[in-house]
Amino acid sequence: MSLLTDRNPTDAARHDGSITIDDVSMDFRTRDGGTIHALTESSLQIPSGQFISVLGPSGCGKSTLLRIIAGLAAPTSGSVLIGTETVNGPSRQVGIAFQTPALLQWYTVAENIGLPAKMGKNSHKGAVDARVDGLLDMVKLSGLGQKYPRELSGGMRQRVAIARCLVNDPAVILMDEPFGALDAITREYMHDELLSIWQASGATVFFITHDISEAVYLSDRVIVMSPRPGRIVADMTIGLPRPRGEATRQSPEFARLAADLRQHISH
């Protein structure tokens, strides 16, 4: 029985991870009464199970878009659907990982991973514990469940955060520069970890990064946003074969795709 495919077949609709972003704009009021146009008229259709990355200059509204998909912020206009359901608040179908793992220091690794599941109404402690064990295995931290976050390296902490965002078996995984704080070697290792987790889960991944190579290596598709107010200025399919590995990074096609994307990014 696969950990991440152990789904109730009657819950098929719950697990439709397609994302429809329909004409979304977002304005923020500033303290001096002004307005910041963070996002403008953005539309995007993301099929279930796709790995999509978002590139764009600082402040162009990437995190704002992620927070709207997560149901953590309501757009000024437009709407977002996950599957056929309009997003109007946080949902267990969505897992989120941020650049800083934001783990609770006084909880063990296992308690941190299980937390989102235990906050659910129908959580069963035994089932959550079994799932946490499976996730520890998946992110290669078996045996470390009783450690505290301060006892782990940065890469290990980020793996705990990834395991935590998977605990509810989400149909959609939102990641906001999750590897931005890691050194280059750990980062490459985490890329391969994430790809195998994604492939096992079947989830849709929406991944924000500033790193063009990271976007090309991981994704099926990369979109580029304009400087603020953010809108989508490029939408590129990454047809590089999978599984990806060192040969992918060395291939001429990889270099060509990265160069194409670079041309679309303005600073």
Ligand SMILES: Nc1ncnc2c1ncn2[C@@H]1O[C@H](COP(=O)(O)OP(=O)(O)OP(=O)(O)O)[C@@H](O)[C@H]1O
């Ligand atoms: N809650 C808020 N109140 C006011 N302004 C905000 C708020 N959240 C974001 N902004 C502004 O909206 C714009 C877009 O911010 P956002 O964080 O989405 O950009 P980003 O592309 O994720 O940036 P970065 O790449 O630097 O993380 C920025 O100008 C930011 O200052």
